[in-house]
Amino acid sequence: GAGVSQSPSNKVTEKGKDVELRCDPISGHTALYWYRQSLGQGLEFLIYFQGNSAPDKSGLPSDRFSAERTGGSVSTLTIQRTQQEDSAVYLCASSFDRGANEKLFFGSGTQLSVL
Amino acid sequence: TQLLEQSPQFLSIQEGENLTVYCNSSSVFSSLQWYRQEPGEGPVLLVTVVTGGEVKKLKRLTFQFGDARKDSSLHITAAQPGDTGLYLCAGRNVTGANSKLTFGKGITLSVRP
Numbered sequence: 480g481a482g483v484s485q486s487p488s489n490k491v492t493e494k495g496k497d498v499e500l501r502c503d504p505i506s507g508h509t510a511l512y513w514y515r516q517s518l519g520q521g522l523e524f525l526i527y528f529q530g531n532s533a534p535d536k537s538g539l540p541s542d543r544f545s546a547e548r549t550g551g552s553v554s555t556l557t558i559q560r561t562q563q564e565d566s567a568v569y570l571c572a573s574s575f576d577r578g579a580n581e582k583l584f585f586g587s588g589t590q591l592s593v594l
Numbered sequence: 595t596q597l598l599e600q601s602p603q604f605l606s607i608q609e610g611e612n613l614t615v616y617c618n619s620s621s622v623f624s625s626l627q628w629y630r631q632e633p634g635e636g637p638v639l640l641v642t643v644v645t646g647g648e649v650k651k652l653k654r655l656t657f658q659f660g661d662a663r664k665d666s667s668l669h670i671t672a673a674q675p676g677d678t679g680l681y682l683c684a685g686r687n688v689t690g691a692n693s694k695l696t697f698g699k700g701i702t703l704s705v706r707p
Contacts, residue, residue, distance in 0.1 A: 521700055524694055587635050
């Protein structure tokens with residue numbers, strides 16, 4: 480596609496339920512990132528993929544959070560037993576070239592609301 | 595943890611005014627980026643600065659990287675309502691092929707017609 484696509488754009492769930500968020504990066508982009516953005520906060524790094532492997536998972540807040548990437552393309556972020564503090568916008572970004580001049584292309588995000 | 599402090603947090607100005615906003619850290623960065631984010635959208639990259647003291651211009655926007663590569667400023671000349679948005683700075687640390695961007699909390703700019 481022309482840009483990074485995320486689905487769903489909005490997700491409302493009940494506390495304790497599991498949710499899956501999907502990211503389709505730009506074709507050919509090998510690096511993929513997940514960030515979380517809460518109201519009044521900056522972007523909080525969650526996880527980084529290079530191809531299908533995740534060299535850096537240091538930002539995942541707890542073991543309720545997991546992510547995978549298959550075929551070097553689509554990625555899924557899963558949150559198990561959701562809590563109200565998980566409510567935020569989850570942003571995915573992809574890039575082609577690592578290094579100081581790396582340019583991240585962001586999707587429009589998934590707004591997650593946990594009731 | 596490398597922290598980026600952005601100031602001011604909120605800014606509301608009249609169309610045609612000039613403004614400068616800041617991004618500061620105690621850490622040295624190999625590069626620093628500025629993004630603009632509009633409601634309901636993801637951030638969009640405006641500029642990357644790499645060299646200490648570097649100045650880059652993008653139409654009415656002027657970006658400067660501090661000599662010590664710890665801070666940056668964004669100056670907007672004759673602001674327009676279309677400049678309204680959240681401005682995020684992001685720094686990349688100096689070591690590691692797997693280094694990641696650290697984002698500030700952003701500056702919310704509102705330009706009134």
